[in-house]
Amino acid sequence: MLLKRTSYKWIGLFVTFLLMFGFMCASVIFGYADTTWRTAIDSFTHYNGSNEHIIIQKVRIPRALIAAAVGASLAIAGVLMQTLTKNPLASPGIFGINAGAGFAVVVAMTIFSVHNMQSFNVLAFLGAALAAFSVFIIGSFGREGLTPMKLTLAGAAISAMFASFTQGLLVLDEALLDQVLFWLAGSVAGRNLETLISVIPYMTIAWLGAIFISGKMNIFAMGEDVAKGLGLNTGFIKIAIGVLVILLAGSSVAVAGPIGFVGIIVPHLARAIVGMDHRWVIPMAGVLGAILLLAADIAARYIVMPSEVPVGVMTAAIGTPFFIYIARRGFNAR
């Protein structure tokens, strides 16, 4: 751990928070339409309806806020799942939650012809809930749960299944493919503020909930027997974690589509900085997750200018080397 004393941790959290704010500003300013600090500030103080002001107010600011909220949610979901399953590779992407939610949405659009945002949310929640339920089952299996190897294989197979069904539906409905392809890749572009507002209550509740149970998670992380011996209601903690993961992953997928790897990378980074104490790891992971997704989103705008790379592709490109690093290091040296 990088920061050992509590006062350093406060400072560290504050600095990363500032950094996140800096990335949000950068996300508002940089992009295809060239804008400066001045135009960004003017769009608030002297809004004149020019193209730049409209872009900043209607496109860039929602996008920055969405990237930050989704990044934070995915990262915290990753921490919760890694603690629940005692598995360093657990995350929404690996468990097939993303693929499940994606499939739920495509089913809704093809079979039930649903197209509005509210129903999107509900369905993405359902998909995520299904997957989180499987996490819960798998996580509570036996004393140690499944080994990382089996868990990873299970997730890969479940993802492959949902992906195959999704593709099958899209083969039958080519017109739909065009609409959902960008969503399926995971993207924070082209969403308006209402989309975020419709899920932000769930996200906020889950963030606060995660911080609220973080002390108990420290005890839970010692192993179930020890935790029980210390008087912790482990069943309650598991259910609480399950519900929080559904809220976090479901709302993220509803807004931004399946974005992988944030949930794997960030918890490891956060632990490297503040240690194993969940009371610190959870807020730190939230802020770092926001930074990661904001940065990936800014980079996504520049790689194939004038068009854009979906941010899900960016996080996969950043995340795979990291994943390989963890896999090569092995699981014992956590």
Next chain:
Amino acid sequence: MSKYKNLRLFNGKMSLLIDRKAAFIYTTLAIIAFVVFVISTGLGEMKINPLTVVKVLLGLGPEMETLVITSFRLPRIIVALTVGISLAIAGAILQGMVRNPLASPEVLGISGGAAVAVVGFMSIFSDQNHSLTVSIAWLPLAAFIGASVVGVLVYFLSWKNGVSPIRLVLIGIGISSLMQAFTTFLMVTGPIYQASQANIWITGSVYGSNWTNVVILVPGAVILIILAILATRLLNIQELGDDVATGLGDNVQKHRFLLLMLSTALIGISVAFAGTIGFVGLMAPHMARRLVGSSFEALIPTSAFIGGILVMLADLIGRTVFSPLEVPAGVFTAGIGAPYFIYLLFKTKNS
């Protein structure tokens, strides 16, 4: 009569142990495969009596039926059969090599590599009107190269004083999600027409197979299948685990690499002609193990026939049940395969 029949070739340089019971089982399966083949050839828009199908296959059938069968149905079904066989053998090899019954071609990212190559091929070699500038015949080669590159890449990334099966699988999964991201990227940036073409292909379908495909696919597959049968001895040793295998004088790492390349080649040629038909490589060896046990001499042919039957059936259902729509075969194999996989997972946990 002993349980095994020993077969020695070339003065004992090569030997095979044939399990009599297993030989009976896979002969039965071969007959079932043939029956499915004939029935599947007969079903479709125009129904043809199985007897007529056999006559046509022998070159004695009526003109109209001969035309329909030889120019439309036969190439497609031969491709389905060959692809099923290749995928099943590839899966059996992988599972033996990794010593984990849950490994499969799609998990190692090899199919994903082929998918990236195909989508990349479509977007690089096309002009403003979205028509291909080079012959479509090069597409299988691209897929094959994609699969091989990923196979080698996964192998070398897993190298750390030798390749351990666990690392191989985990890194394969990581690489496979990266490949998926690349595929999506290419589909999103390319024109929508290409995206839908690519999507059909990725889902895994033998739609539109012709004799040209058969002529390239079948000889390649036959060579690889023969190699796989010769490699059964290596597989049996690999399955004992690194320590025992080394103790028996086996060059574990070298043979592991050779086996990986063999299964990559099998996956590569199947993916090249039929896209990524998932879960066959996972299911077929398992069903085979139930029937004949885990000795690879019996396992390889048994799973081969099961794989062939599975893909032919999936294709048959896909093109007849929802007619006039064509549902890609890959959807059905995933539909059966994934629940089966979860069942396996729970079973291995309890034992």
